[in-house]
Amino acid sequence: TPADQWTAVDAYLTSLLLPADPALDQALRVSQTAGLPAIQVSPLQGKLLHLLAKSIGARRILEIGTLGGYSTIWLARALPPDGVLITLELDPKHAAVARENLAGAGVSERVEIHLGKALDSLARLAEENQPPFDLIFIDADKPNYPAYFEWSLKLSRPGTLIVADNIIRKGRIIESHSGDANVEGMRRFLERVAGEPRVSTAALQTVGSKGYDGFALILVEQ
């Protein structure tokens, strides 16, 4: 089937391009053993996030949706020693697993996990007058993506890159009356982004070990 082939190609590219990585492999094992859902980014998607962060010289990264810290490790490793990554997670169990995984990867010093509803944490970050983030990765509950985009804009500067994951929903994103809160949230998000004159956006469909999905790359320009 096509899905088998996408998975096989992903396995080929992963074995070719990504050397064994004990800390990341261990993070996946710990997350699985703890019973976390395996909804983290794929290794190659993690590498893409890492390269994006590195190529823009990111020093401050915001992640919305930590899970077991797998994407967090990829992103944190792109930071200079004095860089900072703030990651937002609702589930205390996920945050505890992430804390263990971040320590295992040696990046704890650069990462702050803010526990609670991301909307509350984002409001707090804005209240604290945090300096703008260089890269923001949106990867939490889909119905809140429109609100996450508003906060991301508030926490941005011209040049900030916003990456939003899971925008394709196996193709259901084209259904205008899906009755699915995730699809509807994602459509409202994309429409909001499309209408925002301060940003410029690309959106790509992806296939691979994570099935059929996609992500948006949003550059804040003003």
Ligand code: SAM
């Ligand atoms: N970025 C992670 C990775 O690739 O390794 C995966 C994140 S997972 C797709 C989404 C996470 O968002 C889950 O851990 C979930 O508990 C968290 N989440 C869901 N709703 C949330 C909310 N309202 N505020 C903060 N986190 C939330």
